Amino acid sequence: MNRFIRADATRCIGCRTCEVACVVSHQEQQDCAALSATAFAPRIRVIKADTFSTALTCRHCEDAPCARVCPTHAIRRGSGAILVEQSRCIGCKSCMVACPFGAMQVVKSAQGAEALKCDLCQHRDGGPACVDACPTQALECLDPEKLQRARLHTPRGIYPSSQARSISSARIFTPASIFSGSGT
The missing domain is CATH 3.30.70.20 (Alpha-Beta Plaits)
Incomplete structure (x- = not known):
């Protein structure tokens, strides 16, 4: 099983520090001062919605x-x-x-x-730069052993974060509701 980065949307604040850390990590000069808007291509992206943000990266x-x-x-x-x-x-x-x-x-x-x-920062000894840089620890690099330990310690049906957001206000959209302007 491959390693991957897990993003916890309940902790993500959408600051995009992970994106900056990724770009800096993959450029020759390991310095934010060397960043260029034209060459800014992070391998992780933050997705934002109204009250929700999370990081998107290769699985x-x-x-x-x-x-x-x-x-x-x-x-x-x-x-x-x-x-x-x-x-x-x-x-x-x-x-x-x-x-x-x-x-x-x-x-x-x-x-x-x-x-x-995402290449999981194979060039870094300390692992992915985005994981190290995240100020809220919303990112975690999981390997097969760590994932197995998490599965053993998480009760079935329980979301692993105690800060999980309620989805009781979620609206379901159907084609009819989209075109009529109402959500169900």
Whole structure:
């Protein structure tokens, strides 16, 4: 089983510190002063709604649909993660279409197109930079052993966070309610 980053939406405040940490970690100069708006391409993205925010990142799927569809085999399994070999990427965007989580992006760079996704900061000894930087500990890097321990200590049917938000105010939208302007 691959490692992956779990995002706890009940703790996320939408500050985007994880995005900045990711970009800084993947650039030559490990300094925020070297950041450029034109080259800002985090491998993790914060999604915000009215009262909800969470981080979206690669789940490092066991069956890796992105790797299956890559015509050049640029996406592969390695060291407990799904990784991209940029020199083989042709920028076809097949991986973006195949990813069920929307965690892949293809960006232009000086070398041509690059497929970007979370690589769990394989280049860092301390693990993912986003996890270290998150001020509310909303991100956690889970490996198979840590996930198994969490499963054993979480009662069935109970959300693991004591701060879980109630969804009693959730509205269900049907096509009819969308076009008539009312939610049910």
